[in-house]
Amino acid sequence: MSTMQDYQSSLEDPSSRKFETFSYLPAMDAERIRKQVQYIVSKGWNPAIEHTEPENSFDHYWYMWKLPMFGETDIDTILAEAEACHKAHPDNHVRLVGYDNYAQSKGAEMVIYRGTPV
Structure with missing residues (x-):
């Protein structure tokens, strides 16, 4: 049997917090982020960008960066x-979302830039 790894994560340490599934993997480089965008587009989902301060990432709604990019x-x-949002808010987490029109829900979402914890 394989050994399970415990991921240390706590509310007191914002830099340790885990988000979606991708948070448990090594940070995505530009190529992997591009592949995720390609996947969202290939599914016909509408991409959107959201951001928030690290300390508010669990108990607040995330701010929408402009409107979702319907049909983009x-x-x-x-x-x-996504890069423009990150440059405008360098201390915030930035998340990529793929909205699924058919299911009327998020088909995918992942933090692609981590902000600076307070």
Whole structure:
């Protein structure tokens, strides 16, 4: 049997907090983020960018960066918006979301930039 790893995460230490599934993997580089955007576009989902302060990431709604990019299929445009959000709010977490029109829910969401914990 394999040994399970315990991920230390606590409310008192914002830098230790885990979010979606990807938080348990090594940080995504630009190529992996691009592949996730490609996946969202290939599913026909609408991409959106959200951000929030690290200390508010669990008990507050995340701020929407502009409106969701309904029908946007250009991967470079989506990545540029994520980068613009990160530059405008360098201390915030930035999350990529893929809205599924058919299921009327989020099909995917992942933190692609981690902010600076307070």
